[in-house]
Amino acid sequence: MIAWIGHHLTALREALRHLAAAPLNTLLSLLVIGVALTLPTAGWLAIENLRTLTGNTPGVQQISIFLELDAGQRERGEIESRLRQAAAGSWHFVPRAEALKRLQESEGMAEIIGSLPKNPLPDAFVVTPADSQPESLEHLAETFSQWPKVAHVQLDSVWVKRLDALLRLAKLVVMLLAVLFAGALVTITFNTIRLQILAHADEIEVAKLIGATDSYIQRPLHYFGLLQGALGGLCAALLVTAGSHLLTPPVAELARLYGADFTLQSLSARDFGGLAAIGGGLGWLGAKISALIHLRGSR
Known part of the structure; x- marks a missing residue:
């Protein structure tokens, strides 16, 4: 067990060394990954804020x-x-x-x-x-209309259905964007690992000659992809948070003009962790695929 932990710590240090060896390339890669994750994250955050706004606006879904x-x-x-x-x-x-x-x-x-x-x-x-689901609202309105001494029940179900359809369409678009940019992130990590394997082809060959296993050689590459993706996810979270802070004052002013009390919600600490985990997982996947393909091809 101690030996296994030691192998992983060694691989982690090696991955950190490779990240620090080319700071400019690392920074550019993190920015690219961050932007790729920023777009679907910003879309998801916008949908959540819109749901909150419509739920808090007087006269909506009442x-x-x-x-x-x-x-x-x-x-x-x-x-x-x-x-x-x-x-x-x-x-x-x-x-x-x-x-x-x-x-x-x-x-x-x-x-x-x-x-x-x-x-x-x-x-x-x-x-x-x-x-606030349209079906539940209509069921409630029908129930209320059957109560004694109730003359009329008013529900703008058309508005509710339109809003719900718009939010569902927006959610679908965000999901498609997320899948698209997730593929881009995996591709970025795939190419980065491929370049690393080509740049250190001689070292890898020597390591194989002295008995290094494929797992031993691939482990630092996996950690590299994991760290790069996780840091890219944190970069995306910082970009979204910065954009949210910039938009908060004008959005609050616009809401006040329409008689609503609304504050733009930003990402939570849990969202930061989720983005880091998603980025790390996708980075690890890209590194895993690249290492399997190129190391097998070098046999």
Whole structure:
């Protein structure tokens, strides 16, 4: 066991030495890998922020339950009890007097409302569902419409479906980009390892003559690909974070102009680790394939 650990530590040191031996080439490779991982990561982060924004924007993915005009305190209490039992999400009650006051504050509506003999607006409950999937929203709206003293249930299901379809399409595009750039990362590592094998062909041949196994020769190459990919993943995370910080002030200002309180979310420490792991795994895969092909060809 100690010997096995020693072999891996030796291979790790050798990989680090190769990375440090050509700092400019290493830096350029990390930037290329970082950019390759940045694009799908930025797309994924944009989709997550869009989901958060639409979930926090007033009026989006909400269900309005309008009661009949003759609904009293007892009927309102029964609706509240049913909402608590359904546990469909958060909700709040809008009295008809408050709804009329809000309507009067709208531009050009004060005179019209003042001419009415009585308040024509009903009491209402506004529900923000926990599950924002279109199918779940429509099922909730259908359930609410069957409750007693409910005159009308309003749900902009067309808007919800369009938004959901747009996000699913964007997610698919990001996945395709991720696959494409993952292949590019493997190719980059493949070519880097191939050049290393060609540059050290004499050393590898001598090592084979004195009894070195293929695993012993390939191990530093695997670590090289792993380290290069992991560092490239961290580079991508730093690029995305820098871009996020630059965009946060203008995005927050734009959200305030539309009456929303929104802060652009950046990558977490877990996301940093995930990108490093993905980059390292793809780098190791490229190194593994390259080493197998070129070392077998040199036999």
